[in-house]
Amino acid sequence: MRTERNLTRLDRVFARLDREPERPAHIDVPKMSRHRMALLAGTLAFYLAIVWAVVTTSWLVRLDWQVMFFRPYQQWSEIHWFVDYYVVLGQRGPTAVMIAAWLGWRAWRQHTLRPLLTLATSLLLLNITVGAAKLGMGRLGPHYAVTIGANEMGMGGDIFPSGHTANAVVTWGILAYLASTPRARRWLSAISAVTSLGVGLSTVYLGTHWLSDVLLGWIAGLLILLALPWCEPLITRAETALFDLRDRWRARRAAPAAVKPVEVPVPLKPRTAPQSEPAARSTRAPAYLAPGPHTARSERTPVTPVGPRRPPHPDRVARGTTSAARPLTGG
Numbered sequence: 275m276r277t278e279r280n281l282t283r284l285d286r287v288f289a290r291l292d293r294e295p296e297r298p299a300h301i302d303v304p305k306m307s308r309h310r311m312a313l314l315a316g317t318l319a320f321y322l323a324i325v326w327a328v329v330t331t332s333w334l335v336r337l338d339w340q341v342m343f344f345r346p347y348q349q350w351s352e353i354h355w356f357v358d359y360y361v362v363l364g365q366r367g368p369t370a371v372m373i374a375a376w377l378g379w380r381a382w383r384q385h386t387l388r389p390l391l392t393l394a395t396s397l398l399l400l401n402i403t404v405g406a407a408k409l410g411m412g413r414l415g416p417h418y419a420v421t422i423g424a425n426e427m428g429m430g431g432d433i434f435p436s437g438h439t440a441n442a443v444v445t446w447g448i449l450a451y452l453a454s455t456p457r458a459r460r461w462l463s464a465i466s467a468v469t470s471l472g473v474g475l476s477t478v479y480l481g482t483h484w485l486s487d488v489l490l491g492w493i494a495g496l497l498i499l500l501a502l503p504w505c506e507p508l509i510t511r512a513e514t515a516l517f518d519l520r521d522r523w524r525a526r527r528a529a530p531a532a533v534k535p536v537e538v539p540v541p542l543k544p545r546t547a548p549q550s551e552p553a554a555r556s557t558r559a560p561a562y563l564a565p566g567p568h569t570a571r572s573e574r575t576p577v578t579p580v581g582p583r584r585p586p587h588p589d590r591v592a593r594g595t596t597s598a599a600r601p602l603t604g605g
Contacts, residue, residue: 347480392451407435
């Protein structure tokens with residue numbers, strides 16, 4: 275007869291949580307290969323070429339103005355509501371929450387902190403590199419342009435490169451970077467490319483970015499994804515340090531608490547009678563107690579009562595005797 279208790283879903287969840295974290299053996303961590311190095315160098319050269327084309331007010335700046343005067347949001351106004359919602363896929367706050375929730379579930383399931391640490395590293399690099407480029411070049415957006423045909427550089431703006439586009443490339447591309455199989459990596463790469471392409475074109479449609487801003491945003495996000503393998507040793511050390519910190523914290527909680535010394539109460543000395551009083555006074559029994567030694571009920575000698583239990587009555591006759599005839603009175 276089977277006596278084992280069937281595990282509920284909650285029991286299985288707690289059993290999984292109690293397991294020690296371990297890195298899955300089938301996950302291949304990307305390395306900085308020659309092919310990746312070549313892609314990184316070519317992408318960096320393309321980045322510098324776009325910046326130079328905008329700084330020198332070349333054909334790319336003229337194309338920016340032509341697209342701005344075309345006003346796509348007026349040409350295709352019927353899709354304006356959809357683009358307003360779609361561009362949210364490039365905002366840093368909502369996308370970071372969505373991707374962090376998915377990667378957090380993967381980290382719990384695979385018992386490793388690498389997905390979350392990789393996402394945090396990529397977002398940190400994104401804020402540093404793209405933020406520095408925005409503030410350094412200071413380009414104004416289409417809605418705030420002053421001189422027609424100018425590149426609007428160094429005017430105190432923060433539009434070049436496009437932060438929405440770079441964020442879309444990084445946050446959605448990190449899913450492909452962390453994929454565990456080549457097939458999943460190909461599919462996720464295609465999905466992230468389409469999503470980031472749509473986000474970049476949405477900003478051009480709404481008139482919030484120049485076309486060159488979007489091009490530089492795509493390249494800036496791709497540079498971060500290509501450079502992530504250089505950060506893998508740092509991510510591994512951070513993961514090991516966090517697990518060591520967790521183990522020390524658990525050991526500190528499991529250690530028995532220090533036993534505090536228990537104070538033993540000192541017994542009080544009995545109060546002695548004054549020497550002037552006689553010793554017999556201390557042994558005198560209280561007034562409310564009967565004199566003499568007290569005996570228990572079981573030690574007493576049973577006594578049989580003599581005589582009737584009822585009180586005497588003048589009209590009552592004892593048993594075994596005959597009563598005399600009463601004189602009759604009357605007529």
